[in-house]
Amino acid sequence: MAVATVVGMSNTPPAESGPPSAEGRTPPDQGRTSPDRGRTSPDRGRTSPADLVRAFHLAFGLDARSTPTEVPPALAAHRGELLAEEAAEVAEVSVRGPLDRLAHELADVVYVAYGTALVHGIDLDAVIAEVHRSNMTKLGPDGRVSRRADGKVLKGDHYETPDVSGVLRRQGWTPRTPDAPEPTGA
Numbered sequence: 459m460a461v462a463t464v465v466g467m468s469n470t471p472p473a474e475s476g477p478p479s480a481e482g483r484t485p486p487d488q489g490r491t492s493p494d495r496g497r498t499s500p501d502r503g504r505t506s507p508a509d510l511v512r513a514f515h516l517a518f519g520l521d522a523r524s525t526p527t528e529v530p531p532a533l534a535a536h537r538g539e540l541l542a543e544e545a546a547e548v549a550e551v552s553v554r555g556p557l558d559r560l561a562h563e564l565a566d567v568v569y570v571a572y573g574t575a576l577v578h579g580i581d582l583d584a585v586i587a588e589v590h591r592s593n594m595t596k597l598g599p600d601g602r603v604s605r606r607a608d609g610k611v612l613k614g615d616h617y618e619t620p621d622v623s624g625v626l627r628r629q630g631w632t633p634r635t636p637d638a639p640e641p642t643g644a
Contacts, residue, residue, distance in 0.1 A: 527641075
């Protein structure tokens with residue numbers, strides 16, 4: 459799977475081969491990573507998924523946006539296909555194992571998800587924090603948890619929907635109006 463993972467990280471859909479577009483990439487003065495080191499600066503000790511995937515994208519010349527952006531439909535579809543492929547691999551190995559392969563495939567899902575967020579300019583850590591905040595409101599004020607028969611935690615009366623739009627707006631996103639044209643280019 460190692461080769462497929464590296465190949466699968468391309469932002470260029472298979473039908474559109476060639477060098478990636480410079481449009482939307484992080485300019486050199488905005489936290490660019492040294493390709494030969496794969497580390498971010500100034501804090502070289504950080505190893506969050508966001509930092510690691512950003513280092514990969516910059517080292518391999520892949521898109522890395524810093525502001526939430528609608529991307530061209532072909533690129534969005536390609537990223538969706540990569541995510542679906544990785545999720546299918548997790549589903550397959552979660553039943554048959556072994557555990558080390560499951561761990562690998564789970565890491566691939568996270569890696570591709572962070573890469574997809576980076577392509578779209580989304581600070582995924584901030585979105586995850588908001589979803590976590592929302593999920594914690596499933597706990598009732600009395601500390602009780604409501605569960606489905608299979609153990610899934612259910613939303614109670616005090617549940618608050620995550621404000622993902624608010625998170626993206628704070629990151630600089632302006633929602634597209636219904637009559638706005640879809641993005642084009644790469």
